[in-house]
Amino acid sequence: MGNTWEQLEALQPNVLKILQNSLLKERVAHAYLFEGSKGTGKKQISFLFAKALFCQNPDNHRPCHECSNCRRIDSGNHPDIHLIEPAGLSIKKEQIQFLQSEFTKTGVESNKKLYIVNHVDKMTVSAANSLLKFLEEPGNGTYAILLTENIQRLLDTIISRCQVISFRSLTPEQLAEKLVENGLSAVDASILSNLTNSIDEAIELSKDEWFGLAIKLVIQLYEVLTTRPQQALLFIHEKW
Ligand SMILES: [Zn+2]
Incomplete structure (x- = not known):
């Protein structure tokens, strides 16, 4: 499976429609929660959306995949985009605190920053409390995408601060x-x-x-x- 807009649109047409609309209307949410089972394209679509937000040469809000921002996002080297994955079995408080300290600096290159938290349901209680604070006080130009296969394990207070987007199961x-x-x-x-x-x-x-x-x-x-x-x-x- 590829990672272009068209390929991911075939996998999750509704999700891409919602995201494209938010870009068109300039109403991108400060926090999205992508929920759905494994293999439904949550992580790929987060990075596609990151590219759409940071692309220097977008075509109808779709990323070009060729500019330096798109290429650095593809290689995981963009200074204003952070990905958090569980360290071992859980996401720890220190990981969220590191993120917060990074985000208090303004964007290194632009005035926006984006963080993606994969398997956000695996946060420890103290990590979840830190993230909650962070979500309550979004800085200007700060965007979050949280990913989960188990939305029922998340605190309601976290869910209620995000725009929840459900990914459909695979055919x-x-x-x-x-x-x-x-x-x-x-x-x-x-x-x-x-x-x-x-x-x-x-x-x-x-x-x-x-x-x-x-x-x-x-x-x-x-x-x-x-x-x-x-x-x-x-x-x-x-x-x-
Ligand atoms: Zn681009």
Whole structure:
């Protein structure tokens, strides 16, 4: 899956429509909360939106992907954009405090700054309290994008300070494609994508010995049914 506006629009059309409208009307929120299951494009779309905000040569509010700002965002080197990921199992208070101290300086190059917090539900209680304070007093030109797969684990007070944008689940076809990218066979991917819409669960199932065996039997049964249907019952008796 690519990262252009058009490619991500195919994945999350409503999300991109909302974001484009906020850019068009110059009503970009100070804090967004992107929520949805794994693999639905939350992180890719955060960076696309970052580029749209910082691009020096946007086309109809879409980033050019070529100017120095776009390229530095792609390589993770833009001084005014910060990404926070869990350090180990959690996001710690020190990480949020570091962010705050960075943000009290004005933008290094422009007068705006953006921070992205991935897996924001993994904040410790004290980290969450620090972030909450930060969200309550947004500086001019400060933007936040918080990402979560588990919105139910977030404090209501954090949710209420953000514009919540829900990402739709992957279609079975999109999930199957992702599973193939993760090394599964096309047959397994196609079957699993119809059993679950979670990438993690599908990968977990694919490693299950029982699942591998069941798939083999189903394929064999299908062959028996299409070539020698009169033997199908016998086959089932033998194998199950
Ligand atoms: Zn650009």
